Every structure is written in C-alpha cells, then in structure tokens.
Amino acid sequence: MQKIILLPLILLAFPALGQVPSLDIWEVHDMDRPQPRIVTPGELTSSPAPSDAMVLFDGTNFDHWTHANGTPVDWHLGDGYMEVKPGTGIIKTKRSFGDVQLHIEWATPNSGEGQDSGNSGVYLMSTYEVQVLNSFDNETYPDGQAASLYGQYPPLVNASRPPLEWQSYDIIFRRPHFEENGSLKQPARVTVFHNGVLVQDNVILTGPTGHQSRPPYKAHEDALPLFLQDHNEPTRFRNIWIRDLNSDM
Ligand code: MG
DSSP states (O other), X not given: OOEEEOHHHHHHHOTTOSOOOOOEEEOTTOTTXXXXXXXXOOOOOXXXXXXXXXXXXXXXXXXXXXXXXXXXXXXXXXXSOEEOOTTSOOEEEEEEESSEEEEEEEEOOSOOOGGGSSOEEEEETTTEEEEEOOOSSOOOOGGGSXXXXXXXXXXXXXXXXXXXXXXXXXXXXXXXXXXXXXOEEEOOEEEEEETTEEEEEEEEOOSSOOSSOOOOOOOOOSOEEEEEOOOSSOOEEEEEEEEESSTTO
C-alpha cells in the first residue's frame, strides 16, 4: 500500500479554497483503500425539473444529444428511458456547460461483475467522470465504484440500490479555471448525492479522469458538453435536467 500525503502541497497551491476534504491520496485503483460503508437509501422520490432547469432528457427523444462525431443518437429509446446500445459510442449534449447542478437517474442491468456490471459514466465537461456502476453486492476498487470520482475519490458511503432499480445522482460541479498561459488557476470541485445521500462533499479533483492514471489538468474551454459513457453494457438513463450555475453570476 502506497499512500502519499499531498495535503500541504495542495493547501499551499490553493489557499483560497474554504472547505478542503480529506486529501490522503491513495494509489489509483488501490484495492487496499477501505470499501465505503453501506447505507440503504430511502425510497426514490420524484425529482421533477425546476423552472430554470434545462431538461436534457424527458424520456421521449434525443433532441439535446448526439454521438461524439455529431451523428444522431443510436442508443435505444425505451418507454420513458434511454439505454446504451453497446458499441455505438458515447453521447454528448449539443449544448456546453461549465458550473452546473445536474439531476440524472440511471439503472444498471443485472449482469456482469466488477467493472463490467452496468458500467457507464456521467462525464462533466466531457472530462471528469462520476462513475455509474452496479455497486450492490458487486465489489471493485473503491475509487471505481458507483458514485466515485473515477480513479480519485470513492464515495463517502455506498448508497447503491440493486441492479434494475432506478437510482439518482444530484451533482454540483464547479469547473476548473485556467490562467492565460494554460496553467491551473483553480481546480474543479464536485459534490454528489447518490439516492439522496451525500457521497462526495465538495472534493477537489486532481485532474481529468484517467484509467489506471491520474493525469494532470490540461487547459480547456470554460464550457464543454456533458457526455454519457458507452462501456459496452446496456445501462439506462431517464429524467436528466441541468441548471446552469453561471447564468446568474
Ligand atoms: Mg464508467
């Protein structure tokens, strides 16, 4: 087990940040990292979009989405939900976003194990993944389970529902800021509620999502599309809405 304490460095680099979460940085996908405690969430309640939200998916069409290359979405459109059609690739929003509040509901199939059980993902700014996975009786590396910030932060607790049941994420995302020369001015921060339970508490992302790596930040636009991952499993999504937190600031 290797553990590097980066807290002093990060505090020096970003003294203006008020709330700093635990920054004991484990090796990426470290199986020695503690498995989050299991919490049984309450019943899923309806979360209709508030008046200033943009409804990205109401269960009836893919109007706000395309594949990565701009072609029409080839995922399955079911009765009130969409389902990943394995092999067709990610889908992304036509609009771009920076700071957002996002609500999204999802359900995994009842098949596969480890990272191959309903794996998908919510990629903020096409870059920073909140993992979607069946994590009910399905152990994997903690920084890759449901509601993890993939490769960086396990959820505070495991609030997963069983496969086939609808689950929800409510995500608050604050984008990174970059200097003119491309260096990092302020890292991205993320808060996530999984099935109504706080699982990521304003954590500071170390950079873009990587697999078996934690790549450093790379300067990008102030707004980029949201995308949903095709990881070759027929995971479903419904009731997706987003509030642009920049428009009132
Ligand atoms: Mg994923």
